Amino acid sequence: MSLRHALLGLLAQGPASGYDLTRAFAGDDGGIGQYAWQAGHSRIYPELGKMADAGLVVVDETGPRGRKSYALTDEGRTELRRWMLHRPERTTVRDETVLRMFLVQSLEPDDARRLLEGIAEHCAAELAKLRSVMDEVDAEHDPHEPVPFGRLAGEYGLRQYEAVHGWALWSLERLGATVPG
Amino acid sequence: MSLRHALLGLLAQGPASGYDLTRAFAGDDGGIGQYAWQAGHSRIYPELGKMADAGLVVVDETGPRGRKSYALTDEGRTELRRWMLHRPERTTVRDETVLRMFLVQSLEPDDARRLLEGIAEHCAAELAKLRSVMDEVDAEHDPHEPVPFGRLAGEYGLRQYEAVHGWALWSLERLGATVPG
DNA sequence: CCGCGACCTGTCAACCTGGACATGTCCGAC
DNA sequence: GTCGGACATGTCCAGGTTGACAGGTCGCGG
Numbered sequence: 001m002s003l004r005h006a007l008l009g010l011l012a013q014g015p016a017s018g019y020d021l022t023r024a025f026a027g028d029d030g031g032i033g034q035y036a037w038q039a040g041h042s043r044i045y046p047e048l049g050k051m052a053d054a055g056l057v058v059v060d061e062t063g064p065r066g067r068k069s070y071a072l073t074d075e076g077r078t079e080l081r082r083w084m085l086h087r088p089e090r091t092t093v094r095d096e097t098v099l100r101m102f103l104v105q106s107l108e109p110d111d112a113r114r115l116l117e118g119i120a121e122h123c124a125a126e127l128a129k130l131r132s133v134m135d136e137v138d139a140e141h142d143p144h145e146p147v148p149f150g151r152l153a154g155e156y157g158l159r160q161y162e163a164v165h166g167w168a169l170w171s172l173e174r175l176g177a178t179v180p181g
Numbered sequence: 182m183s184l185r186h187a188l189l190g191l192l193a194q195g196p197a198s199g200y201d202l203t204r205a206f207a208g209d210d211g212g213i214g215q216y217a218w219q220a221g222h223s224r225i226y227p228e229l230g231k232m233a234d235a236g237l238v239v240v241d242e243t244g245p246r247g248r249k250s251y252a253l254t255d256e257g258r259t260e261l262r263r264w265m266l267h268r269p270e271r272t273t274v275r276d277e278t279v280l281r282m283f284l285v286q287s288l289e290p291d292d293a294r295r296l297l298e299g300i301a302e303h304c305a306a307e308l309a310k311l312r313s314v315m316d317e318v319d320a321e322h323d324p325h326e327p328v329p330f331g332r333l334a335g336e337y338g339l340r341q342y343e344a345v346h347g348w349a350l351w352s353l354e355r356l357g358a359t360v361p362g
Numbered sequence: 363c364c365g366c367g368a369c370c371t372g373t374c375a376a377c378c379t380g381g382a383c384a385t386g387t388c389c390g391a392c
Numbered sequence: 393g394t395c396g397g398a399c400a401t402g403t404c405c406a407g408g409t410t411g412a413c414a415g416g417t418c419g420c421g422g
Contacts, residue, residue: 002277002280005280005284012284032283035274035279036274036282037276038273038275080287081288084281084284084296091278092219092275093217093218093275093277094217094218094219094274094276096274098216099183099186099218101217101337102190102217103193105330105333106261107262107265111262147286149286149287151355152282152286153282164337164340171333174332174333
């Protein structure tokens with residue numbers, strides 16, 4: 001049940017409504033929804049309700065259009081910390097892209113090459129996009145201030161794409177293709 | 182519905198029983214179950230049944246203890262290829278470990294440091310393990326033969342761990358810059 | 363020959379998930 | 393002033409997923 005902890009983590013940045021949280025999960029903007037977890041509002045609203053019942057969050061303030069802003073309670077903060085620091089023996093991973101990578105070798109070499117080339121291109125494009133976003137963040141960031149929230153996650157995405165890109169090129173070489181670019 | 186495609190991909194390596202496939206998903210041995218997808222036998226058996234109904238697989242042979250070995254049909258192979266080469270607009274990712282990384286900055290600096298140190302250590306250990314396995318594979322592998330099945334996946338795991346390890350160290354440095362430790 | 367552990371297949375209930383359905387409100391542009 | 397689009401919350405259902413329950417077979421060491 002990690003949705004609960006994802007919500008706790010997002011609320012640790014500050015109060016937010018179900019709508020705000022939904023957007024955080026939905027974005028393909030290098031946020032949590034692209035790399036770590038997804039959830040639709042139809043899961044988020046009931047979960048927020050349950051979390052409120054459990055005393056992990058409270059309705060902080062209400063705004064226009066029935067907006068309910070949720071904030072972490074001390075109990076919620078404790079639970080988040082407990083979950084973050086407790087290293088589980090076995091974590092669940094479910095990643096369609098990685099699944100494809102595992103199965104590359106079930107394809108004919110020509111098909112495998114085409115797939116890998118697609119992956120390499122895609123990574124290069126995402127890398128460029130992400131890098132420009134991060135450069136902007138760094139430019140605005142006073143080095144004496146703490147690292148902005150999400151900067152570490154952004155760096156993670158960057159290194160991730162670099163790794164996959166490098167892997168795709170390496171694999172193409174192994175398969176005996178002419179490496180593009 | 183990626184379980185179906187995961188099964189098709191595994192069967193592309195050769196016929197297997199539901200039991201074999203269950204072990205492939207369950208292993209924490211650097212296989213598909215560790216990085217890409219998980220499934221219990223309670224999902225696998227019904228799905229194999231449905232896939233047989235759909236003509237994607239057939240019961241290849243029956244063995245002792247009611248063992249049923251499944252093999253891909255041409256139709257199954259076609260469907261696998263279709264899925265592998267079709268780049269979806271938005272893929273689902275659900276990764277508890279990455280989720281933790283996204284939420285590192287919700288922790289107090291001391292806790293964050295402890296978590297990152299744990300991650301770095303864990304990666305280093307996994308890297309060492311994986312590297313020794315892969316060296317063995319490479320030593321037994323005739324360079325004139327095609328790349329062994331799983332070699333590309335293994336390389337992926339390697340680069341993955343390297344990337345995460347590097348990221349954890351980088352993050353520790355960043356956190357160290359703001360709070361003296 | 364007997365028992366234990368690995369092999370092997372299955373079902374079921376409870377829960378999670380994603381997409382459709384439903385409803386209504388605020389705000390700025392025209 | 394009114395209209396369209398973003399804001400905002402919620403329910404429902406079909407289908408996916410998990411973990412428990414269930415039952416049975418082979419092979420080998422003692």
